[in-house]
Amino acid sequence: MWIHVVSAHPNFTLEAELRVLVERNPHWRFTIGDEPPADAGYQVLIASRPTRELLSASPRLTTVQLPFSGVPAVTREVMADFPHLELRSLHHNAGPTAELALGLVLAAARGIVPADTGMRSGDWTSRFVPPRPTMLLDGHGATVVGYGEIGRRVARGLAALGMRVRATRASVTSAYTDGDVEVRPADALTELLPDSRVLVLTVPASPATTGLIGEAELALLPVPATLVNVSRATVVDEKALYEKLRGGDLAAGLDVWWDEAIEPDAVHGVPASAYPFHELPNVVLSPHRGGAFSLPESAVLRAAHLEKALAEIASGK
Incomplete structure (x- = not known):
């Protein structure tokens, strides 16, 4: 099987992963580059944002493999013109993202960050007057929006905490x-929101999920409640979420933002939102690190999942 790899990406390269794949699979042919190789005959293209030239250069191309989960809008647009090609995503980051989501649930629901801040200055107020809103999870309802690789892990974690868990797919x-x-089904969401003390968003970005959680949906949540978003910021209406949080009856843990730093050498002075979420004590802010780019295990996980995906493609699955 001939596999062509476009390795450039703002947050990572595939160099370490490719070394592992080449060493372990000498029967596969790998080529690398932003341009198609001469006499292109690759069957698989690994690229996050494949160009039309790469998609049309090889008459043998059957599959485009993304090196991460989620489909960028530009990739969705160009792939629409190549309906005969299979598009696959990678879920090596499902475990790390689910772990962060559960951490954000607990941190937001129990006011861990304000309590930590107070303790650092010798202030024990949070022991006697919990930060608002602070809430018990055990025995209450939770809804996970998106029941894929990440959503399933999050749902199991919430169930282990004693919550009554529902998910939409x-x-x-x-x-x-x-x-x-x-x-x-996805259209059951509004029925579930009034009994959702915890709402976790793990859906991919798409036209169907843009603005999925707006003012009306936020108004359906009980008081108090916690919202955690590890999917994409566009799933939630930015202004509506800020106004709801400013009211104080909702807590949130946010790992995705409407504006984000995308280059590792330009990480300062990048506003995450047009609204001052950072001024709200009931919000836990996380710099889109659920995918665990910086974890030492990240390259190992990606290589293992890529190898499994390529083996499935080679076997016709």
């Missing part, structure tokens, strides 16, 4: 049970 048409989790 766009690809299902009727409810079913997966262990301790009740899975519903």
